[in-house]
Structure formats: structure tokens, C-alpha cells
């Protein structure tokens with residue numbers, strides 16, 4: 529927290545109520561009060577237990593609760609309860625993730641490409657954003673939806689979000705959001721994910737009873753965590769789990785996260801490479817407001833989503849449009865058609881059957897600039913009830 533002070537004036541009264549409650553991912557204490565300087569430049573955030581700011585005498589000093597001058601006694605005692613000293617200066621200086629409430633407040637210095645990712649500093653998604661866009665300004669977002677919205681509202685230029693992992697499988701939420709939003713896939717990036725078991729200094733592996741992490745990360749370390757007999761608890765992201773363990777100085781709880789998160793949050797690494805397979809790779813999508821012009825100068829991939837009529841062999845027919853043209857499919861995923869998950873239809877026995885309705889997401893190895901890809905999609909359109917091209921983009925052919 530900065531050491532400047534903000535005086536209270538008649539025109540800028542202190543807020544009477546709690547400004548925001550932290551989300552599951554925000555492990556700063558229970559309540560956050562924000563104060564803005566009159567110039568609007570400096571924002572001071574006090575994170576407290578529940579406080580009424582009925583102080584009408586003094587000023588709040590941003591240097592910390594020990595410097596609080598002339599404030600309400602309630603505020604003072606609340607600040608005393610707040611475990612301030614568990615947070616290092618660096619930890620407090622970290623950017624707070626964007627939440628949907630921040631989305632009406634655009635900030636940009638206009639210089640570096642701003643790239644949204646889900647999680648807090650030290651998340652694998654941050655590394656993926658930096659790999660996809662070297663020298664970018666990686667912008668943390670609380671949720672996947674927030675990252676989509678941040679691009680749509682021009683708060684950031686791109687988003688980099690996980691879509692599948694070689695051990696844990698698909699990140700279904702992002703498949704659903706791809707359809708709900710109108711962003712374009714402009715690239716992909718693969719990241720080798722090497723998980724560590726982190727804990728506070730002085731804690732031994734035998735002391736641990738629980739472990740916190742992102743559900744995908746917990747799933748990728750299933751064997752190790754089972755062997756250790758640890759109770760798993762889901763958090764919004766791996767680095768958020770590390771931050772929580774550090775902030776609360778937990779002694780019986782570890783986190784599954786990256787070695788970068790260990791450094792940022794001052795934790796020790798109890799075990800390295802704890803994922804079930806050493807080849808653990810997450811594929812991330814690069815998303816933008818505008819599509820890129822597909823080329824043929826390098827290997828391209830195209831991602832589409834479609835739905836089909838109910839009937840024998842329709843999915844076979846849909847996939848055949850690619851096989852007929854020697855186009856290789858790299859991924860197929862089906863998701864419930866949420867607007868209309870069940871369809872009633874006359875069945876051959878004269879009754880009324882109910883079918884689940886699906887959306888099919890397919891990635892294929894061809895550029896939309898290739899005639900064969902255009903022909904395949906024209907063919908598919910003849911019987912698909914819905915078809916959207918999500919993007920045609922250069923393949924990440926690196927080994928990670």
C-alpha cells in the first residue's frame with residue numbers, strides 16, 4: 529500500500545459501506561474499502577473485516593493501519609484484527625484481477641498489447657499469454673467470462689484462454705463461452721505444465737492434510753495426491769491457491785501450482801513434476817475481436833462449431849465431408865445445446881422420443897484459404913442446422 533495520505537473533503541465523503549466483497553478467488557480479507565484521491569490518480573484499497581466508516585474527523589493514511597490518523601475507533605480496531613503483517617509488500621503490490629465490476633472502467637496506456645488471462649500472477653495462463661504475445665502486458669481476470677468481456681469492451685486487445693489439456697481433457701466452460709461470445713480464434717499456443725507441491729516454509733510434506741488448486745491441476749496430479757492421501761479443494765486458479773496458502777500462513781495445507789507461483793508468493797517447493805505424466809501440455813486459444821486473414825504459407829488449423837438434425841448416421845455424414853477431402857481432424861468435442869437441450873421427435877415405433885441436442889466443435893488441419901476446406905464446409909452446410917467458423921489460424925507446431 530502506498531505511503532501517501534488522502535484527506536477527506538466535504539465533496540468526497542468516505543464511503544459508508546463496504547465497496548466490494550471478495551470473490552472465491554480473492555483471498556484478501558473479508559471486505560475491501562477503496563478511497564480515491566481528489567485527483568483521481570491514486571487509489572488506496574483497505575482490505576478489512578466488516579467496517580462502517582462513520583469517521584467524520586480525520587484522514588486515512590495509506591501507509592498502513594499503524595499510521596492511521598484520527599479515524600473512527602471501529603475502523604482502527606478492525607484494522608488491528610486484520611492480519612496485515614502476513615502480506616509482503618510485493619504481494620500487496622500485485623495487480624488485482626479484473627472482475628466483471630471493473631469492466632466499465634477502461635484503462636490503457638496504449639503502448640503494449642494488453643492480453644487478458646484468467647487467474648492471478650503466476651498462473652500458467654499468464655505464462656501462456658506471454659508465450660503467445662512476447663512483451664505483452666498480461667492482464668489478470670477473475671473468470672473466463674471476464675476475459676472474453678474485457679476483449680469485447682476494448683479494455684484489452686486479446687485474451688489467451690485454456691481449451692484442453694493432454695491429461696485432464698477439455699475445458700468445457702471455454703467451449704461454451706466461445707459460442708456465447710463473438711470473438712475470433714486468431715492463434716493457439718501450447719504450454720508444458722509442470723506442477724509443484726508448494727507449502728509455507730517450515731512445513732513438511734507429512735504435515736499436509738489438504739491441497740488447493742485449480743480442478744484441472746488437481747486432476748492432472750491425481751496419482752500423486754492420492755498417494756499422499758490429501759483432501760483436494762478447488763480454487764479458481766493454481767496461483768490463487770498458492771496465494772491463499774501464503775496469505776493465510778496455512779500449515780496443514782499445500783497448493784499445486786508452478787515454480788513461478790512459489791517465487792511470487794514466497795512458498796517452498798516440496799515436490800516437483802507431480803503431474804501424472806511428464807508430458808503434460810495445455811493448449812490455449814488466442815482470441816481477438818477481428819479474425820485474421822487465413823494464409824497458406826504455413827500449417828493452419830480451423831475451428832468450427834455446428835449442430836445437426838437427429839437421424840441415423842448424420843454425425844458420420846458430417847465427419848465424412850472432411851475424410852472425403854483428406855482433411856485431418858485434430859479434435860472433436862460435443863456440448864449440450866443449452867438453449868434447447870432436449871428435442872422431441874417421432875420415433876420409428878410410433879411413440880415420441882426425447883433426444884439430447886448437441887453442438888459439435890471440430891478442429892481440422894486446413895486453412896479457410898484452402899479450396900478443400902471451403903468445399904468441405906459448403907458440403908457440411910447442406911445438412912447442418914447451424915454452422916459457425918470460430919477461426920482459421922496458424923498451428924502451434926512447437927513441441928511446447
Ligand SMILES: O=C(O)C(=O)C[C@]1(C(=O)O)C=C[C@@H](O)C=C1
Nearest residue numbers: 651652653690742744765766810
Ligand atoms: O490455474 C492456472 O494456473 C491456469 O492457468 C488454469 C489452467 C486450466 O484451466 O487448465 C491452465 C493450465 C493448467 O492446465 C492448469 C490450470
